[in-house]
Amino acid sequence: MWHGEYRDPRLVEVYDAEHIWGWEDDFFMRVLADRTAPRVLDLGCGTGRLAIAVAEAGHEVTAVDPARASLDAARRRPGAARVRWIEGSFETLPPRSFDAALMTGHVSELLVTDEEWAGALRALRECLVTDGRLILDSRDPAAQPWERWTRESTERSIVLADGSAVQAWTESAKAGPGETYSVVHHYLFPEGLELTSTAVHRFRDEDQLRESLRAAGFRVDELYGGWSREPAGLSGDGELIVIAVAEPRMAS
Template sequence: MWHGEYRHPRLVEVYDAERLWGWEDDFFMRVLAERTAPRVLDMGCGTGRLAIAMAGIGHEVTAVDPARASLEAARRKFGAARVRWLEGSFETVPAEAFDAAFMTGHVAEHIVTDEEWSGALHRLRGALVTDGRLVFDSRDPAGRPWREWAPDRTRRHIVLADGSVVEAWSRITSTEKDVVSVVHHYRFDDGLELTSSAAHRFRDETQLRDSLRAAGFRVNEIYGGWGREPPGLGGDGELIVIAIAEPRMLP
């Protein structure tokens, strides 16, 4: 199943059990607090952990995801009523409606082609007011993060909310230029086995800067880790981008 962790109810449960609040969430909340941003877009919100936290401190949050199962899980969480949930993708987002847009959890990596990436950035620029901020994360290809996706390095046991245990592991199926395809395997206590496939596009700092500039953004900061380290210098192997929406050119 393509992106099964977001689309299959059993795998959504696994996703939620494994991905708890972490340093990256603290980072994004700090960034949000640095400038006034009453209206916030959470693009690719998944099961809503960050969106609910942002709404909980008073922001007007719109959370968008194409996966219905993820949104259903998000809506069941405490505090979810404060968030506006939308099933859809970049074309769903209203124009000039947000002061900040977040795209976290390495969502950027799943936008594989240059055409899709350019379209996504242009729609995000259209969704932001001038001087609004776009904040997103993507793994730095310089660190070759896919090396950690071998079965012997990814095999683990995940405890679900009901106490049952899921055995999980991953396997790379292809590596072509900047795109790495991977299959994630899950074996449940009741004997069910599910797989989830995905493709990751790893863009370097230059590619990110050039694509953002072409879409109408000015790069404000790029960090290599959640402690705001420079890229490639003892960070977390990330490229964490904060970009500013430039004024639109008149025709």
């Protein structure tokens, strides 16, 4: 199934059980607190863990995701009424409506083609006020994350809310030019049912991120390689975490 963790209610439950609050969530909360940002967009919000926390911190939050099953799960969370939930993608963003935009959980990697990526960045620039911030994460291709996505190194047990356990593992294969890989997540349920979720990821390096953001009207303000704000390439986290600022629009 394509992006099954977001679209199949059974896999959404597994996703939520595995992806609990972590240091990356703490990082994004701290970055938001660095500057005043009354209105925040969470693009690719998934099941809403971060969006609700941001709203509970006092921000006006709009959370956007194309997957209905994920949004259904998000709306059932405690505190969900504080958030405006929208089923859609970057094409649906209202202009000049946000002071900060989040694109977390490596959502940027799922915008595979140059056209998709450029379109998303342009839409994000248009939805932000001048000097608004875009905060995103992507895995650093220099760390070759796909090398670790084998059954042997990723097999794990995920305990669901009812106490049952799902066995899971991840595998990857080259899928296209550059650092583009097909990633397949396997989930084996106690009754013997196996479901899979497939997605193609594009891993852009620091230069590609900087240039694409510049072309879309952003200035990269900070770029880190880890969740403790280590420089790129000097962290075991293997991340490229970008804080970019929306430049003034050119007069037409």
